[in-house]
Amino acid sequence: MKVKKKLKKNIKGTATKPRLSVYRSLNHIYVQFIDDLNSKTLFSISSLTDEVKKQLSNVKNKTDVGKIVGKVAAETALNKGITSGVFDRGSFRYHGRIKALADGLRESGFKI
Helix, strand or coil: CHHHHHHHCCCCCCCCCCEEEEEECCCCEEEEEEECCCCEEEEEEECCCHHHHHHCCCCCCHHHHHHHHHHHHHHHHHHCCCCECEEECCCCCCCCHHHHHHHHHHHCCCEC
8 A cells, every 4th residue: 555655656647648447357457538627537548358358369478468458558548549548557466467467458558
């Protein structure tokens, strides 16, 4: 909890550059695009959404799932006119699935 509070006080999102809040559970990964100025979630993508489930047919591990979620999130954001954002990893360390999600965002042309 301390880590999350320490990170969040320095990270703020706007409508044009939203905060990308990442949550990782045991089996799934979620990312929300949040406008902190208006206290509004713009949209969210997870490994449970239909767009992502279609691409998960031959995925071998959870790290690959994170990368696919990142790519789909970047494509959705770019279609909505959002080209950059602030990455909020929460209390999770920046490795494994969290890093794969960030790499998937960057590979699709989204700026973090």
